[in-house]
Amino acid sequence: MQSLRTFFAQHHPLKATTMRQATALFSPATLRKNHFFIREGEIARNLAFLESGIVRGFYRKDNGEEFNKVLFSAPSFIGDYASLICGRPALVSQQALTDARIWVADYRQFTLLYETCPDLERFARKWAEAIFVQKEQREIELASLDAARRYHNFRKAFPEVEQQIPQYHIASWLGISPSHLSRIRRKITVT
Known part of the structure; x- marks a missing residue:
């Protein structure tokens, strides 16, 4: 309470x-x-x-x-x-x-x-x-934003969420496919 x-x-x-x-x-x-x-x-x-x-x-x-x-x-x-x-x-x-x-x-x-x-x-x-x-x-x-930028904003707005829910829910919220989200995440870990 x-x-x-x-x-x-x-x-x-x-x-x-x-x-x-x-x-x-x-x-x-x-x-x-x-x-x-x-x-x-x-x-x-x-x-x-x-x-x-x-x-x-x-x-x-x-x-x-x-x-x-x-x-x-x-x-x-x-x-x-x-x-x-x-x-x-x-x-x-x-x-x-x-x-x-x-x-x-x-x-x-x-x-x-x-x-x-x-x-x-x-x-x-x-x-x-x-x-x-x-x-x-x-x-x-x-x-107006591309998927990579929307994902970046998602991580800023919900820093604790990504490790707690399935990636396909995040992809859906971003308006992209799970495979597209995987590609974006791979690019981030490479750079």
């Missing part, structure tokens, strides 16, 4: 009463490797704080191929936000790539606190803005 408190404080300081009310909504849980937090087609009801572990958000193309849209590494929030906000079925599944410790809260209960805790609403806005900036940066990188 301390890591959740620290996460809140890093994004926006909360009053002690707000912190107590917000953290009281979260219950500890374990998300085992390969288990899902949410699957495509389900309507999201919960968000979770990822205290440890790695979770991927992915979708399937029409041909069945999976594309890793996002990688979450601790500390972070997970949950299908479009489904949470709009009440529509999730388009993206979220699956643990490692065993993960999470703290789960009912999203509706969390957002109800905004009425009496404007500092929590401000936290949520700042956090959403940070996610928006990350998402935009990722989209620009996918469109």
